[in-house]
Every structure is written in C-alpha cells, then in structure tokens.
Amino acid sequence: MTTQPESFVNRSRIMRITSALALLVPAAANLHAQSVDDINLQVHGYATQAFLYTNKNSWNGTDSNHGSASWTEAVVNLSVEPESKLHVGVQARYYLLGDYGNQISLDWAQLDYKVNSKLGFRVGKVKSPLGLLNETQDIDPAHLWALLPQSIYPIASRNSLLSHYGGIVYGTLPLGESLGKLEYAGYGGERILSGSDGFFQFLRDAGFTLPNGTNGPTFGASLIWHTPLRGLKVGATGEYDHENGEMDLAGMHGTLEDGPFRTPFFYGQYEKKRWMVGGEYQRIRLNSTTRFPGLPAFVNEVDARNFYVMTSYKASSKLAAGTYYSSTMNLKAPVSTSRFQKDWTVSARYDFNPYLYAKAEQHFINGTATGFNASDNPNLQPTTRMTILKLGVSF
Amino acid sequence: MKTPLSCWSRLRSLFVSFCILSALAMSRHAHAQVTVIANNSVSASELSSADLHDIFTGTTTSIKGLGDVAPVLLKAGTTHEDFLTRYIGKSDAAFRAGWRSLLFSGQSTMPRTFDSDAQVVEYVAHTRGAIGYIASSSPHPGAKTMAVR
Numbered sequence: 001m002t003t004q005p006e007s008f009v010n011r012s013r014i015m016r017i018t019s020a021l022a023l024l025v026p027a028a029a030n031l032h033a034q035s036v037d038d039i040n041l042q043v044h045g046y047a048t049q050a051f052l053y054t055n056k057n058s059w060n061g062t063d064s065n066h067g068s069a070s071w072t073e074a075v076v077n078l079s080v081e082p083e084s085k086l087h088v089g090v091q092a093r094y095y096l097l098g099d100y101g102n103q104i105s106l107d108w109a110q111l112d113y114k115v116n117s118k119l120g121f122r123v124g125k126v127k128s129p130l131g132l133l134n135e136t137q138d139i140d141p142a143h144l145w146a147l148l149p150q151s152i153y154p155i156a157s158r159n160s161l162l163s164h165y166g167g168i169v170y171g172t173l174p175l176g177e178s179l180g181k182l183e184y185a186g187y188g189g190e191r192i193l194s195g196s197d198g199f200f201q202f203l204r205d206a207g208f209t210l211p212n213g214t215n216g217p218t219f220g221a222s223l224i225w226h227t228p229l230r231g232l233k234v235g236a237t238g239e240y241d242h243e244n245g246e247m248d249l250a251g252m253h254g255t256l257e258d259g260p261f262r263t264p265f266f267y268g269q270y271e272k273k274r275w276m277v278g279g280e281y282q283r284i285r286l287n288s289t290t291r292f293p294g295l296p297a298f299v300n301e302v303d304a305r306n307f308y309v310m311t312s313y314k315a316s317s318k319l320a321a322g323t324y325y326s327s328t329m330n331l332k333a334p335v336s337t338s339r340f341q342k343d344w345t346v347s348a349r350y351d352f353n354p355y356l357y358a359k360a361e362q363h364f365i366n367g368t369a370t371g372f373n374a375s376d377n378p379n380l381q382p383t384t385r386m387t388i389l390k391l392g393v394s395f
Numbered sequence: 396m397k398t399p400l401s402c403w404s405r406l407r408s409l410f411v412s413f414c415i416l417s418a419l420a421m422s423r424h425a426h427a428q429v430t431v432i433a434n435n436s437v438s439a440s441e442l443s444s445a446d447l448h449d450i451f452t453g454t455t456t457s458i459k460g461l462g463d464v465a466p467v468l469l470k471a472g473t474t475h476e477d478f479l480t481r482y483i484g485k486s487d488a489a490f491r492a493g494w495r496s497l498l499f500s501g502q503s504t505m506p507r508t509f510d511s512d513a514q515v516v517e518y519v520a521h522t523r524g525a526i527g528y529i530a531s532s533s534p535h536p537g538a539k540t541m542a543v544r
Contacts, residue, residue: 317486
C-alpha cells in the first residue's frame with residue numbers, strides 16, 4: 001500500500017474544507033443578494049513576538065539558553081453571518097516555535113448554526129471543547145499568561161489538541177434563578193496528530209520517525225455548571241481517543257497504536273471584581289504500542305496526573321498580574337527528572353491601548369517532562385529558570 | 396509679608412474653586428448617563444442587569460421574554476465607558492479581550508460597533524433584535540427604551 005506524505009494529506013484535507021467554505025460563503029450571501037455589510041464580513045487578527053531566555057536547558061529547540069526570538073505567531077480570522085443564526089468562519093496561522101511549526105496552518109474552518117441559546121451545531125474543522133482553556137489556548141490576546149500551564153496545555157502539542165475534523169452540538173440550558181445555567185457540548189470526529197507533535201518527541205529522540213503522524217476517532221462531552229454565584233463555574237470533560245499511525249526506524253517499517261484511552265478533565269474558575277482564581281485536573285492513562293515485523297510488540301505505559309492552580313489580579317485597566325503552579329507526573333515512567341515537571345510562574349501584562357500589549361513572565365521549573373528535549377539538551381539539567389518577554393498586537 | 400489671615404483666605408478660595416470644579420465634573424458625568432435602547436421587535440420593555448451583562452459579553456443570544464437579541468456597541472467615549480462600568484464591570488481592554496476570545500475560538504463574531512449615538516440609533520431602529528446603548532440625552536426615534544432592573 002502506498003502512503004501519501006503527511007503534509008500532502010493535511011494540505012488536501014485543508015483544501016477540501018476551505019474550498020467548501022469558499023463556495024458556501026458567497027452562495028449564502030447571494031441567496032438574498034446581500035451586500036458585504038449585510039453579511040457582517042469581518043476580518044480580524046493578531047500577531048505576537050516573544051523573546052526567551054533560559055539559564056540552563058534549551059526549551060522546545062529554541063536555543064533559549066543563549067537567548068532566542070524564535071517564537072512568532074500571526075493569525076488572520078475571516079467570518080461572515082449570512083443569516084442571524086448562521087456563522088461561517090475560517091482562521092489561518094503562521095507559527096514558529098523553535099523546532100516546531102515555521103508553517104501556515106488552518107486553526108479551524110467551520111459552519112456554525114445556532115438555533116437558539118439552547119441548541120447549536122458546528123461542522124468542519126472545529127475547536128475541541130475540552131477542559132477549561134482548550135478552545136482559547138491559542139488566543140494570546142485573551143490571556144494574561146505568555147505561556148499557559150504546560151501540564152495540561154503543552155504548546156508543542158497545541159495544534160493536535162486544539163481542533164478536530166467533525167462536528168459539535170452545543171448549548172446552554174437555564175436551570176432557574178436559584179440554580180444557574182448548564183453549558184453542554186458533545187463532539188466527535190477525527191483527531192490528527194502531526195508526526196512533529198510534541199507528544200512524539202521521546203520517539204524522535206530515540207530515532208523513530210512518524211511520516212504521516214497518527215490519526216483516529218475522537219469523541220467527547222463537556223458539562224460546565226455556571227452556578228448561581230455570579231462568576232463561579234465548575235465543569236468536567238471526558239474524551240475518548242484511539243489513534244494509529246505508521247513509523248520508521250533505521251529502514252524498518254512498523255506501526256504505532258495509542259489507546260484506546262479516555263481522558264477526564266475537572267476544572268473550576270471564579271472571577272470576582274479584579275480577582276480570578278482557577279484550577280484544573282487531568283489524567284491521561286494509555287498504552288502506546290509499537291510493532292515492527294519480526295520483533296515483539298513494545299508497550300509504553302503512561303499514567304500522567306496533571307494539574308494547575310492559578311490566580312490573577314487586575315491592578316488597573318491596563319495592568320494585570322498573576323501566578324500559577326503547574327504540575328505533571330507520569331507514574332509509569334522510570335524514576336528520573338523526566339517523569340515530572342513542576343513549574344511556578346509569575347506573570348504580568350500591560351495593555352498600552354486596546355490593540356497593543358506586552359507580557360513579562362518568569363518560570364521556575366523543576367523536572368524536564370515537557371519542553372526539554374534530550375536531542376536539544378545533551379547535558380539535560382533537572383531545573384531551569386525561563387524568562388519570557390512578549391509583545392502582541394491585535395485588531 | 397503674608398499674614399495668617401491672608402493664607403487662610405487663599406486656602407478658602409482654593410477650596411471653593413475645588414468644590415466648583417468637582418460639581419462641574421460631576422454634572423458633566425451626570426450628563427453622560429446611559430440609556431439602553433432596543434429594536435421594536437424586542438417584545439419586553441425591561442430586562443435584568445444580569446441579562447444585559449450576558450447579552451453584551453456574548454454569553455447568550457436569546458433571552459426568555461425578549462427573544463433573539465444582538466448587542467450593538469459604541470466604539471469609545473464617555474457613554475461607552477459608563478456603560479461598561481455600570482453594567483459589565485470590566486475595562487474596555489478586558490471587555491474587548493472577552494469578545495476576541497469568542498471571535499478567535501469561532502464562537503461568535505464581534506458585535507456591530509458604531510462611532511456615534513445617532514449611528515447606533517439608526518442601526519437598532521432598523522435591525523430586528525438589536526440592543527444598544529446611548530447617552531440619555533440623545534434622541535432615539537424608532538427605537539424603544541429598555542428599563543434595566
């Protein structure tokens with residue numbers, strides 16, 4: 001069986017979706033001979049540039065231990081509303097982070113039909129509504145933090161976790177004034193992990209390559225209770241995944257099977273006046289099986305317990321500051337500094353005006369489970385301090 | 396040479412000037428009070444401040460008793476700032492960051508935004524379900540006033 005290169009498969013998929021949307025948008029607009037203003041055509045975007053410095057290990061191949069500016073992102077978002085209930089949008093991104101990215105990718109491209117607040121549908125390449133921050137984890141202007149807690153939102157795997165090909169049904173159900181509201185989402189489709197995803201870094205370090213990445217079915221459901229106490233929400237998400245892919249090692253051709261596995265998330269957030277406190281817990285338990293002809297199957301067991309707690313304070317309309325503690329621990333990994341990571345972070349953000357902002361962040365990291373590759377750090381150290389300065393503009 | 400009496404007199408003049416300026420500033424602020432307006436298709440004539448908050452933060456697009464609604468914004472100015480302070484409880488930067496989250500995650504588009512009260516009134520008067528805000532002193536022919544509980 002011949003296989004297409006990963007970039008070709010993804011490009012072809014992206015082409016199909018964008019072509020469908022490109023045909024759909026004018027068709028929907030012409031249906032009622034609407035003008036550009038009538039369909040509420042909007043173009044928005046943002047761009048960020050970061051400077052990184054680490055005192056010991058290099059982070060995600062950025063050569064940050066010598067000071068690095070190789071973290072750049074630029075996003076363009078195009079949307080129209082041919083009807084008040086119909087929203088069609090597409091978002092593209094240029095992304096560079098050390099060893100990852102340096103390419104233009106499709107964040108999402110979707111058709112959204114909202115019957116009312118209680119029921120809506122999205123189809124296309126849609127953002128996966130899992131956890132507290134997944135749907136906004138790529139939106140730098142929306143966050144105080146320059147880098148979200150890496151225990152649950154590892155940036156080298158962001159493109160894989162952010163969205164899936166398929167659909168979502170969603171809505172918010174009022175429970176009465178004394179009980180608040182219940183926000184729900186159910187989703188399904190196909191999740192694709194690129195061969196260059198951060199989850200496979202340990203395989204690449206060992207000499208394996210995944211020419212097409214992995215893909216497979218994904219299903220999930222999310223419930224968020226907006227409690228009667230304004231500003232307090234608690235929620236849970238469960239996701240099922242089963243991904244397969246091909247892999248190569250020194251001329252041998254084999255397969256990789258991840259799962260099937262279920263990932264639960266539990267989270268809560270409380271916002272009152274200038275304060276925000278939040279936290280999230282996630283457990284990933286899976287068997288990752290590698291098979292090569294003539295060799296016994298190798299099973300890599302993972303049981304990772306990940307969580308973070310965070311708080312922030314808006315000192316003024318322009319200045320905000322906060323701190324978080326993020327922890328990851330893989331109980332099945334051999335005892336070493338690469339089985340865990342604990343990260344104390346302090347952060348500040350200053351908005352010069354509604355369009356331009358700057359962030360400064362300091363990380364005190366113990367452990368090397370996320371973002372510190374053996375291939376980039378032949379002399380891997382157990383602790384690292386990382387400074388991030390970031391400038392962003394949005395319109 | 397300054398006497399204690401002349402110093403006291405100078406202090407008293409400063410105090411009186413401060414009071415007059417403060418009163419002027421407060422009266423200016425009073426003129427910037429906000430009126431919430433809606434298209435005549437919106438069935439009710441009043442809504443709760445919680446519903447108004449949800450509509451203008453993109454949390455909901457449909458309110459029981461009002462039907463489908465769409466927020467309309469002023470781009471900037473005292474009326475806009477007063478509206479955010481009084482009903483949303485956020486700075487302009489935080490307010491727009493919230494909408495950007497919805498926009499960039501594909502959950503919504505940015506609300507229609509206009510430079511002047513007159514433009515807001517014109518749009519609200521002719522758009523089904525539209526809800527906006529203007530200075531209380533601005534006329535709003537064709538749009539109804541919404542009382543906020």
